[in-house]
Amino acid sequence: MKIDIYLIKILLLLLLTVFALVSDLKTYRIGNRIVLPPIILGIVINIYEKQTIGLIESMKGIFIPIILLVLLFALRMLGAGDIKLFSGIGAIMGGEFIILCIPLSFLIGGIACLIIMMVRKNAKERFNILYNYIKSCLIIGKLLPYEDIVSSKDARFPLATAIFAASLVTLVTTIYMK
Numbered sequence: 001m002k003i004d005i006y007l008i009k010i011l012l013l014l015l016l017t018v019f020a021l022v023s024d025l026k027t028y029r030i031g032n033r034i035v036l037p038p039i040i041l042g043i044v045i046n047i048y049e050k051q052t053i054g055l056i057e058s059m060k061g062i063f064i065p066i067i068l069l070v071l072l073f074a075l076r077m078l079g080a081g082d083i084k085l086f087s088g089i090g091a092i093m094g095g096e097f098i099i100l101c102i103p104l105s106f107l108i109g110g111i112a113c114l115i116i117m118m119v120r121k122n123a124k125e126r127f128n129i130l131y132n133y134i135k136s137c138l139i140i141g142k143l144l145p146y147e148d149i150v151s152s153k154d155a156r157f158p159l160a161t162a163i164f165a166a167s168l169v170t171l172v173t174t175i176y177m178k
Contacts, residue, residue, distance in 0.1 A: 005049045010171065012038055012045070013092050017164045020085045024160035030081025035088045042091030061090020061098045068102060076145040082159045089167055101163070101170045108169075109162030116157070 016038040020030045039062065046054030065086035072078035086105075090098035117123035137143055 005045060008045060009042070009092050012041055013089060013167060013171065016085070016088050016092065017160070017167050020081070020088075021158075021160045021164045024081065024158040028156060028158060029079070030085050030160060032084070035081070035084040038088045039091040042088065042093075045092070046094070057094035058091045060095030061093060062087045063090075064095055064098050065090055065102060071143075074145075075143055078159070082163065085160060085163055089163070093171075097170060097174060100173070101166050104169060105159065105163045105166035108165050109157060109159055112162060113157055 016035070019034045023030050023034055042061070043055065043058040046058045048054070050057065065083050069078055069083050069086065073080060073083055086098060086102060089101060093101075114123070117126050133144070
């Protein structure tokens, strides 16, 4: 009986993103208990499938999000859970997958936020806050944490929703391209 490794990766990806999505929607947090087991399993599966190359792919998938997104985390524009979720996806699916998934997540998240602002009719207020943040950073000459400027709950968006959607689109796209 041959085990289809790619199918296992897809199932693990779906489990990770669904659990992270539910957690983020309920608590605005994605805990280590949700992310660490898939990271470990992703590494093990990739080593089993491709030995050293599999390990390298998992490591790329883990560290690319950390390197690319550390500044957004430092500015409190992105939570640690979101970065851990990206790293979990990368550990399972590899570096190329996560490089496609990250910008798509931000694009989907941006569109969702624009729709939310139109529904709430607060786009002008939200863009004014962003403008004032950028202006303050320029006047002071350093980057300020964005959350200090905006701490209201209605300013938050559970990015796991966009990451979930982007991971599905990236998955379908990569399957189609094979």
